[in-house]
């Protein structure tokens with residue numbers, strides 16, 4: 001999945017710079033793509049509309065329904081392309097049925113909806129933590145009407161959650177990080193994460209059925225960097241992949257506030273160009289043109305400013321493994337947040353569309369995945385500049 005700028009207050013989280021805009025100006029074929037430095041400068045200075053990030057204030061203090069309270073935290077989970085494909089049905093007392101919004105998928109770059117399932121795993125993980133913080137034990141039944149097949153997901157529930165009040169239930173220490181966790185796509189400081197931080201992250205990645213690692217050795221970094229760059233290049237020159245991301249672009253405060261999802265771009269120049277109707281989102285930039293060249297150069301800079309890579313392999317394929325991977329990933333990201341570290345997924349080489357077949361093979365070899373195992377996550381890890389939250393649609397948008 002490609003990457004573009006995304007924004008907010010106090011230091012907005014743009015889908016930048018590896019979520020850079022593939023933007024053309026109508027008639028001229030000129031595209032503006034901010035440099036990493038440009039995005040950082042802008043994001044420190046300006047905000048996205050407060051209503052777009054209102055959800056990050058958490059539920060209101062007088063929320064009486066523990067389900068709604070817990071859901072208000074769950075919807076802060078990371079989601080591929082910030083699609084927020086979660087639908088929560090509260091029609092059964094004391095229970096939540098989670099389904100996937102089939103209008104919010106990425107059929108080109110996530111053809112089997114693997115990343116969508118991971119995003120649902122992360123959602124339930126935060127839901128369980130929030131419920132515990134509210135004195136409720138969450139009893140989760142996954143795929144209560146049967147598991148989706150390997151190729152496609154459908155309208156059957158992903159999970160059924162029943163809440164039981166439980167006096168003295170232990171809070172999850174990671175819950176304190178939920179409002180502070182943000183995907184950080186800016187350059188990271190050169191220092192590798194310390195041993196204690198890596199231990200804390202690995203403790204979450206190495207969940208049952210999962211194996212995780214953090215790569216910091218200088219001799220190992222070039223192979224990760226080279227693969228990330230090549231997979232990114234392929235994504236940039238694959239028109240269907242680029243156009244899929246373009247569909248989820250939200251440019252400027254009006255679009256960001258209206259949708260509160262997707263890949264937000266709030267750079268002043270792009271806003272002006274968009275406002276006067278000159279932004280052309282109807283076709284991708286030429287693969288051999290200056291726009292793609294600039295995006296590749298920016299991505300190179302970003303990858304160079306990466307002192308560590310994190311990987312997560314599931315020992316099996318299938319929907320259960322994808323859910324478990326999403327849970328482990330969000331927990332690892334929360335653990336990193338507690339250590340003052342940031343993460344930025346690099347999904348391109350893990351994606352199942354044909355153009356990525358060779359990077360996919362290489363990623364599985366590089367991360368030591370054996371026959372039958374799946375690399376579910378690969379991410380930059382390090383200490384980035386402070387960054388704010390990305391938009392959320394809020395609870396009402398999720399309720400069936």
Ligand SMILES: Cc1cc2nc3c(=O)[nH]c(=O)nc-3n(C[C@H](O)[C@H](O)[C@H](O)COP(=O)(O)O)c2cc1C
Nearest residue numbers: 003078079080081082115118182183345346347390
């Ligand atoms: C399964 C999965 C895959 C993701 N892949 C990418 C990616 O390739 N590049 C990227 O910049 N962000 C990626 N993300 C991060 C999302 O874009 C991010 O979670 C979303 O925009 C919301 O922002 P937040 O995490 O700051 O709340 C991924 C997230 C998940 C859960």
